[in-house]
Amino acid sequence: MSFRHVAIIGLGLLGGSIGLAVKEHLPGVTTTGYDADPKVRERARQRGLAGTIADDPADAVRGADLVILCVPVGAMEAAASAIAPGLKPGAVVSDVGSSKISVSESLARALPEHVIIPAHPVAGTEQSGPDAGFASLFHHRWCIITPPEGAPPAKVKSLKAFWRGLGSTVEIMDADHHDRVLAVTSHIPHLIAYTIVGTASDLEEVTRSEVIKYSAGGFRDFTRIAASDPVMWRDVFLNNRDAVLDMLDRFLTDLAMMREAIKAGDGEMMFDQFSKTRAIRRRIIEHGQDDARPDFGRHDHD
């Protein structure tokens, strides 16, 4: 069974992109939407982020067979409770949150009688809000689905097909594994960016130098990441605390080793390490996710 009516709760970067992507790639599917912020609803109507934008969360989900919560992970439970009165029995409730264990638990608490299948499209930018979304956001990007035990296989299959329809490559994973992998590949890199940009800015004040003005390429890349939405990332670190702390300990050990190598003038150690990481980047470019679905748009998928 494929979804005929998809409701999107939260119409910022992710929610807006889903609405636009459904309009472009799945034209037979009806979309409805809701956002808690009236200004966002207004802008969403102007941009046509969903077919109908409701002023009430329960109205937005009435009749939907798939509801996707696209709010910060700390707001998932409140958003799920607010849609409960309008949810059709048998509707699938999913989300796009960047961490999965806590979201899974929040949704199960708020909607104990409903089918919950959490997901995370690993696709985004540093932008947020209703003007940030675009239809091709999910093309050739991973979407990780983390079905809880007992999730109906036919509904998991439908959710897979939905994300494939938007151009993603789907992977099934358990929530614990997801949270550990994403802690290393996404959450800690954001933490490093937020920290280094803060450190450079503090240094600038102390030394009255122009650290930021003359920053080279690497630092500019960090400033892009460090411009990401503060509410969203605060919530990620509050909600993926354990995995982030574990992985951060590993990272700090490795950073301390690099510090020792610099202190000791151990050029060989640095050269070996930098050569290894250069090879990793080359592997990503050669076999990475940009190549995961070279056929998107040319074939149908189940």
Ligand SMILES: NC(=O)C1=CN([C@@H]2O[C@H](COP(=O)(O)OP(=O)(O)OC[C@H]3O[C@@H](n4cnc5c(N)ncnc54)[C@H](O)[C@@H]3O)[C@@H](O)[C@H]2O)C=CC1
């Ligand atoms: N920004 C990114 O690159 C990515 C974000 N995500 C996840 O997607 C989710 C949404 O992120 P973005 O779209 O970037 O954020 P955003 O800030 O662009 O949009 C979130 C929207 O949710 C609304 N909202 C907040 N609480 C609400 C509630 N209780 N009910 C209804 N609406 C509510 C806000 O008004 C806002 O318009 C987050 O959970 C984030 O972790 C996942 C992949 C990538």
Ligand SMILES: O=C(O)C(=O)Cc1ccc(O)cc1
């Ligand atoms: O802008 C970037 O570089 C990102 O890393 C976007 C992003 C942010 C959060 C996610 O959960 C997934 C992707």
